[in-house]
Amino acid sequence: MSEPEESTKRTRPCPYCGASMVHRHCEYVCPHHGVVFDCSDPFYG
């Protein structure tokens, strides 16, 4: 089962593992850690 990548943008590396996170809606999602940042996080952006 592959992740759809066309509707998402890879933005910044995960602060924990360095994997490229996906910016999805209001969240940054690490493929290993799940949601790392969201809109309410001061690091979001």
Ligand SMILES: [Zn+2]
């Ligand atoms: Zn990670």
